[in-house]
Amino acid sequence: GQQVMQIPQYQHVQEGEDFTTYCNSSTTLSNIQWYKQRPGGHPVFLIQLVKSGEVKKQKRLTFQFGEAKKNSSLHITATQTTDVGTYFCAGQVDSNYQLIWGAGTKLIIKP
């Protein structure tokens, strides 16, 4: 079946270091969304990418959608304690209403 693989599973960083998570789909996506889930919380929408090669920025967060629309990445510059949580990508295939979710990357700030 259709899958979205997300790596790494965990990333430990010192506050101020950068963080990156990657998603790869087995099939071409019509669009991809990114969500953040804080510990004990629910997923919160961050952004949606639709176009091939699209790059969007939100302050310290940079989102990319690959040229083939099969991969995507989220990069956070100079992490802060407020960035702690699990970041999920979720892709849509064709006109299928279902979003296929990655397993998430947990951002952990080292004390």
Add this chain to the structure above:
Amino acid sequence: DAGVTQSPTHLIKTRGQQVTLRCSPKSGHDTVSWYQQALGQGPQFIFQYYEEEERQRGNFPDRFSGHQFPNYSSELNVNALLLGDSALYLCASSFSSSVQGYTGELFFGEGSRLTVL
């Protein structure tokens, strides 16, 4: 403006029992999707309701059923509970675009945490 509300927040059931979870979507939203999230995993799509009908279903058995009411609120029913049904059940609401097959931003509720003993 209330966001997505779910009830109950926590519940404990035993194997073989049945459970009903409820969801009220964000004001202005007409579509409700249900997800199951096991600990440490990403959400898994159960089904989506639009115009009081199941529009799409994920890879879940018939023990999982749902309903959408005229006010857009929704219920998720799970029969013959198994230990493996223990999870966080998330309801997400959205507004259906006029573009066929397009899924926009999802707004999630806090979830209902189900424990099956």
